[in-house]
Amino acid sequence: MIYDLIIIGGGPAGITAGIYAVRKKLNTLLITKDFFGQISKTGQVDNWPGENAISGIALMQKLEKHLKQFPIEIKTGHKVVSAVVLPTLPHSQGQGSGVEVQIDSGEKYQGRSLIVATGRNAKTLGIEGEQNFVGKGLSYCSICDAPFFRDKQVAVVGCGNAGFETALDLAKFAKKVFIFEKGDKILADEILREQAQKAGNITINLKTEILKIEGDKKIQSIVYKTIENHKEFQQPMDGVFVQIGSIPATGFLGNLVDFDKNNSIKINDKTLQASVKGIFAAGDCNDTTYKQLIIAAGQGATAALSAYEYLQNKT
Amino acid sequence: MIYDLIIIGGGPAGITAGIYAVRKKLNTLLITKDFFGQISKTGQVDNWPGENAISGIALMQKLEKHLKQFPIEIKTGHKVVSAVVLPTLPHSQGQGSGVEVQIDSGEKYQGRSLIVATGRNAKTLGIEGEQNFVGKGLSYCSICDAPFFRDKQVAVVGCGNAGFETALDLAKFAKKVFIFEKGDKILADEILREQAQKAGNITINLKTEILKIEGDKKIQSIVYKTIENHKEFQQPMDGVFVQIGSIPATGFLGNLVDFDKNNSIKINDKTLQASVKGIFAAGDCNDTTYKQLIIAAGQGATAALSAYEYLQNKT
Numbered sequence: 001m002i003y004d005l006i007i008i009g010g011g012p013a014g015i016t017a018g019i020y021a022v023r024k025k026l027n028t029l030l031i032t033k034d035f036f037g038q039i040s041k042t043g044q045v046d047n048w049p050g051e052n053a054i055s056g057i058a059l060m061q062k063l064e065k066h067l068k069q070f071p072i073e074i075k076t077g078h079k080v081v082s083a084v085v086l087p088t089l090p091h092s093q094g095q096g097s098g099v100e101v102q103i104d105s106g107e108k109y110q111g112r113s114l115i116v117a118t119g120r121n122a123k124t125l126g127i128e129g130e131q132n133f134v135g136k137g138l139s140y141c142s143i144c145d146a147p148f149f150r151d152k153q154v155a156v157v158g159c160g161n162a163g164f165e166t167a168l169d170l171a172k173f174a175k176k177v178f179i180f181e182k183g184d185k186i187l188a189d190e191i192l193r194e195q196a197q198k199a200g201n202i203t204i205n206l207k208t209e210i211l212k213i214e215g216d217k218k219i220q221s222i223v224y225k226t227i228e229n230h231k232e233f234q235q236p237m238d239g240v241f242v243q244i245g246s247i248p249a250t251g252f253l254g255n256l257v258d259f260d261k262n263n264s265i266k267i268n269d270k271t272l273q274a275s276v277k278g279i280f281a282a283g284d285c286n287d288t289t290y291k292q293l294i295i296a297a298g299q300g301a302t303a304a305l306s307a308y309e310y311l312q313n314k315t
Numbered sequence: 316m317i318y319d320l321i322i323i324g325g326g327p328a329g330i331t332a333g334i335y336a337v338r339k340k341l342n343t344l345l346i347t348k349d350f351f352g353q354i355s356k357t358g359q360v361d362n363w364p365g366e367n368a369i370s371g372i373a374l375m376q377k378l379e380k381h382l383k384q385f386p387i388e389i390k391t392g393h394k395v396v397s398a399v400v401l402p403t404l405p406h407s408q409g410q411g412s413g414v415e416v417q418i419d420s421g422e423k424y425q426g427r428s429l430i431v432a433t434g435r436n437a438k439t440l441g442i443e444g445e446q447n448f449v450g451k452g453l454s455y456c457s458i459c460d461a462p463f464f465r466d467k468q469v470a471v472v473g474c475g476n477a478g479f480e481t482a483l484d485l486a487k488f489a490k491k492v493f494i495f496e497k498g499d500k501i502l503a504d505e506i507l508r509e510q511a512q513k514a515g516n517i518t519i520n521l522k523t524e525i526l527k528i529e530g531d532k533k534i535q536s537i538v539y540k541t542i543e544n545h546k547e548f549q550q551p552m553d554g555v556f557v558q559i560g561s562i563p564a565t566g567f568l569g570n571l572v573d574f575d576k577n578n579s580i581k582i583n584d585k586t587l588q589a590s591v592k593g594i595f596a597a598g599d600c601n602d603t604t605y606k607q608l609i610i611a612a613g614q615g616a617t618a619a620l621s622a623y624e625y626l627q628n629k630t
Contacts, residue, residue: 289617298610306604
């Protein structure tokens with residue numbers, strides 16, 4: 001079986017690409033670990049047009065349900081570990097090159113075109129204690145864990161939108177929330193800053209850096225320093241939420257396509273084609289300026305329509 | 316009052332731009348004739364992710380309702396008739412250039428940045444009888460009128476997706492639907508072609524051109540010719556639906572920004588900025604390859620975030 005199109009990723013970009021591809025009657029395989037993606041880690045989504053204050057999980061469920069209305073083949077539960085270009089596909093009747101992707105079980109799939117919509121993974125702090133406490137008070141995802149911190153003290157690292165949204169989620173449960181940020185200014189949207197101020201139990205510590213996370217079976221304290229005068233402080237803490245950005249989930253591609261310095265896939269901005277013909281990148285894994293759900297979804301549509309055009313011209 | 320941002324257009328691009336702009340606390344004015352846009356002319360929308368088989372009107376109502384949750388100033392009922400760049404805004408405290416737009420009532424509004432999200436308008440046939448029968452059997456919009464053609468004969472001009480969707484809407488009511496298309500091949504998606512075949516009452520006439528629409532108080536017949544041998548035929552007909560594409564609704568801009576040969580606004584594909592700094596174009600009025608609801612919405616978000624960046628760097 002050689003698919004017309006293989007889509008890797010089950011977030012808004014991959015799902016929208018799938019909807020558009022099957023509507024163009026492309027014989028499509030979508031491979032994804034699950035349909036949760038990054039957005040299900042956000043408590044509440046307010047900026048998906050048409051859905052005011054929907055939970056990230058509910059939105060993803062709507063998208064998944066919509067996709068499954070269409071005749072698309074879906075492989076879940078596995079990650080893609082590698083992808084190579086095949087100069088000639090077997091049984092391809094002169095239709096030229098294609099791609100072969102391999103998943104973590106060893107199975108391989110061949111397609112005449114590929115859309116990479118794998119998004120991004122959370123960055124880690126890389127400090128002492130971090131890995132020991134994952135799931136024991138340390139989290140990269142507020143929605144999963146916020147309710148466990150009722151009447152506790154919690155640290156959030158990072159003061160972009162994700163950091164503020166996490167702090168706001170936590171503030172509903174926690175006694176005190178402390179935002180730690182290396183830089184000297186807040187990066188979150190005004191509306192989130194105001195909400196944080198109103199919450200009344202969120203403290204923002206700019207120009208500070210967490211050095212160490214301490215505890216026994218669970219987190220008990222953190223050690224942080226002030227950037228300007230290098231003073232160190234120990235503070236009792238029950239949890240640490242890391243929201244310092246993300247890196248594109250593009251490692252499995254090796255050197256197959258060109259990347260920018262942040263490991264984002266370089267694309268033609270009109271077609272979303274990567275540096276290799278027939279390979280497209282949609283959503284947060286490419287070098288688009290803004291990373292937003294609705295932008296990723298729009299790019300999923302563009303990538304599928306570009307793949308369709310590519311296949312039409314190829315045959 | 317000088318707005319941070321003026322948005323022109325109340326379709327998916329304009330609404331999404333509005334949602335994103337007010338979340339960035341930009342003091343925003345959105346000007347639109349109404350919140351229906353082109354999509355409300357489509358009976359059923361199947362490719363807005365998360366909404367399977369929603370009516371165009373219902374989708375637009377969801378978007379409008381979402382926008383109105385936010386503190387945005389909205390001016391409806393009027394069209395923008397002109398836009399000029401002001402080298403220096405009065406009272407702008409050294410913040411440089413801005414734009415002034417005028418609506419059809421004569422009122423003028425000033426903004427420090429502008430997003431054009433005016434979409435496209437339907438193309439007309441330009442043939443004898445066409446203008447006489449607008450609203451009397453001739454339509455550029457299937458959803459508005461399809462139910463009036465129960466057990467009648469109807470012509471659809473154009474065989475792209477819009478033409479096929481219109482024919483399918485009509486086929487539920489009409490006795491017979493005839494698609495007329497100058498070209499020699501069907502441009503609609505496979506899935507729509509199959510549905511048209513299944514409908515059983517849709518006939519496709521390729522390489523034919525409608526020359527004249529005839530009738531008295533309403534349409535009674537059409538005259539068409541075959542392109543290859545120039546034979547003319549008269550055929551009884553109760554309605555004509557024109558679906559031959561659209562042109563960008565950008566006339567009010569004059570020569571303010573650069574356009575491509577189709578009058579689409581030329582944009583920087585990453586920021587959506589037009590050829591004039593501080594002016595952005597989102598959705599179907601710009602020179603993006605694919606015109607789709609979800610792509611337009613994504614672009615609305617990008618344009619608002621770009622406008623925000625522009626204003627931050629300006630002050």
